[in-house]
Amino acid sequence: MTTPLIPPYASETKPSTAVRVLERIEQEAITPTPRWQFFVGEGILWLIWLGTVIFGSAALSVTAYVALSATYALYEATHENFVTFLIQSMPYLWLVLFSLMAYLTVFEVKKTKRGYRYGTFVILGSSLACTVIGSVLFHALGLGYVVDRTLGQQISMYMSMEKSERKMWQMPAKGRLLGEIHTPESGGENEVINFKDTTGALWRISDGEMTDKERTLLLSGATVRLLGTTTSEFSFHVCGVFPWLQGKAMGRRELMQERQEFDDMLAAHRRMMEGNRPPNVPVESVCSHLEMMSRLQAR
Amino acid sequence: MLSPEIITDLSDEEIVTRTLHDRSYFEVIVERFEEKLQRYIRRLGVSVHEDRQDLLQEIFIKVYKNLNGFDRNLSFSSWIYRIAHNEVISWYRKKSVRPEGHMSGDIDELFLFIPDTMANAEQLVDSSIDAKLLHQALTTLEARYRDPIILRFFEYKEYDEISDILKIPIGTVGTLISRGKKKLESLLSPTKLSVTPPS
Numbered sequence: 368m369t370t371p372l373i374p375p376y377a378s379e380t381k382p383s384t385a386v387r388v389l390e391r392i393e394q395e396a397i398t399p400t401p402r403w404q405f406f407v408g409e410g411i412l413w414l415i416w417l418g419t420v421i422f423g424s425a426a427l428s429v430t431a432y433v434a435l436s437a438t439y440a441l442y443e444a445t446h447e448n449f450v451t452f453l454i455q456s457m458p459y460l461w462l463v464l465f466s467l468m469a470y471l472t473v474f475e476v477k478k479t480k481r482g483y484r485y486g487t488f489v490i491l492g493s494s495l496a497c498t499v500i501g502s503v504l505f506h507a508l509g510l511g512y513v514v515d516r517t518l519g520q521q522i523s524m525y526m527s528m529e530k531s532e533r534k535m536w537q538m539p540a541k542g543r544l545l546g547e548i549h550t551p552e553s554g555g556e557n558e559v560i561n562f563k564d565t566t567g568a569l570w571r572i573s574d575g576e577m578t579d580k581e582r583t584l585l586l587s588g589a590t591v592r593l594l595g596t597t598t599s600e601f602s603f604h605v606c607g608v609f610p611w612l613q614g615k616a617m618g619r620r621e622l623m624q625e626r627q628e629f630d631d632m633l634a635a636h637r638r639m640m641e642g643n644r645p646p647n648v649p650v651e652s653v654c655s656h657l658e659m660m661s662r663l664q665a666r
Numbered sequence: 667m668l669s670p671e672i673i674t675d676l677s678d679e680e681i682v683t684r685t686l687h688d689r690s691y692f693e694v695i696v697e698r699f700e701e702k703l704q705r706y707i708r709r710l711g712v713s714v715h716e717d718r719q720d721l722l723q724e725i726f727i728k729v730y731k732n733l734n735g736f737d738r739n740l741s742f743s744s745w746i747y748r749i750a751h752n753e754v755i756s757w758y759r760k761k762s763v764r765p766e767g768h769m770s771g772d773i774d775e776l777f778l779f780i781p782d783t784m785a786n787a788e789q790l791v792d793s794s795i796d797a798k799l800l801h802q803a804l805t806t807l808e809a810r811y812r813d814p815i816i817l818r819f820f821e822y823k824e825y826d827e828i829s830d831i832l833k834i835p836i837g838t839v840g841t842l843i844s845r846g847k848k849k850l851e852s853l854l855s856p857t858k859l860s861v862t863p864p865s
């Protein structure tokens with residue numbers, strides 16, 4: 368060690384602060400913390416920030432997937448109005464997680480070396496911009512769908528979009544059934560269609576008010592959604608047949624297509640009610656008396 | 667070690683660089699900032715001399731330990747004031763005491779802080795009671811307002827330096843100072859004193 372610049376004040380009863388500080392440094396063998404530790408500390412903060420942005424992007428992409436995949440096309444059939452549909456369809460868990468991530472990004476950036484220089488809204492705005500860009504990318508890659516579906520499969524308590532839609536469409540008392548054709552059987556003049564729902568129950572289907580397109584879809588054996596009403600125990604009068612689109616990420620085009628198909632179905636049913644009725648359709652329509660059909664016709 | 671004449675001309679940042687290679691240069695840092703920090707921690711309310719001495723020693727030890735973490739984008743002065751400020755806050759927390767305030771040696775600054783009209787200034791000069799009132803009001807003020815006011819009006823720091831010391835955005839510094847002054851005016855309203863920044 369070199370000679371101190373300021374000599375100890377030997378004559379004074381109390382040594383100067385500089386002397387006391389240097390003595391303590393020497394006695395306790397204090398050394399400056401290595402530079403790399405500061406880099407690592409700062410790096411960890413930015414890594415946490417990156418993690419929160421990535422997680423926030425994932426949360427937002429799941430939110431987008433859920434929002435876009437909700438059966439918007441058929442909301443009149445499943446809900447009283449658009450508001451109740453919106454309230455029930457909101458992915459609250461993901462919105463909460465997304466908000467939490469947004470808060471954490473601000474918290475982390477504020478703790479970085481120069482984070483304090485920026486206002487909360489500047490940090491929040493720039494972090495949100497990064498999150499939105501990330502979520503658009505994730506959504507384009509179908510990550511929202513993958514995350515939602517995987518969590519639904521792995522965690523029984525997690526209500527994935529698919530689980531939620533299955534639950535909503537498996538409600539015979541409310542005129543909704545989900546499943547597939549079991550076996551068409553010969554029943555005299557008319558063929559009798561047996562339909563197996565997702566609980567395994569077998570339903571006898573009255574198909575008098577189905578359009579040809581709907582009948583073709585039902586008989587194809589694909590999983591379908593039925594709109595209608597129960598006429599007696601395990602008998603279901605069908606007013607509409609729709610493909611089951613869950614199990615894949617839907618884009619805007621597919622959503623629009625689904626909505627268009629639904630409109631076409633309504634138009635076909637309306638034509639039938641107005642006298643352009645095929646010979647097998649009963650004069651007294653069952654479907655026209657259903658409340659949900661009234662809501663749909665009023666669209 | 668360089669000669670004292672040359673050392674005098676070296677900037678704080680250059681001294682830091684040298685200290686990292688030769689710790690004896692740390693004496694220069696201590697000598698340069700001892701008085702300023704001593705005053706600052708007294709203004710922050712540490713009234714007992716021995717407490718201030720202990721705190722000062724802890725501050726310099728912390729500065730030495732963290733020399734490698736000194737952000738060269740800041741002035742060294744802002745950085746060392748920040749450490750001092752944080753140490754004082756920690757000290758209060760450990761001791762579970764409130765700042766007592768000890769600004770009696772700052773009468774000149776207190777006056778500079780106040781004069782709005784000659785009448786007021788004259789009254790103040792005539793009466794140390796008014797300075798006492800202002801001193802009391804300052805110690806009553808919430809820390810978030812008092813800290814920037816002390817740095818601005820008693821330590822003569824610029825807004826960007828206050829921002830670096832207190833780790834708050836520059837805009838917030840202005841807001842806190844402005845609100846702090848209003849709060850002070852309200853605290854001093856019976857005395858009809860108005861608060862103006864130093865010229």
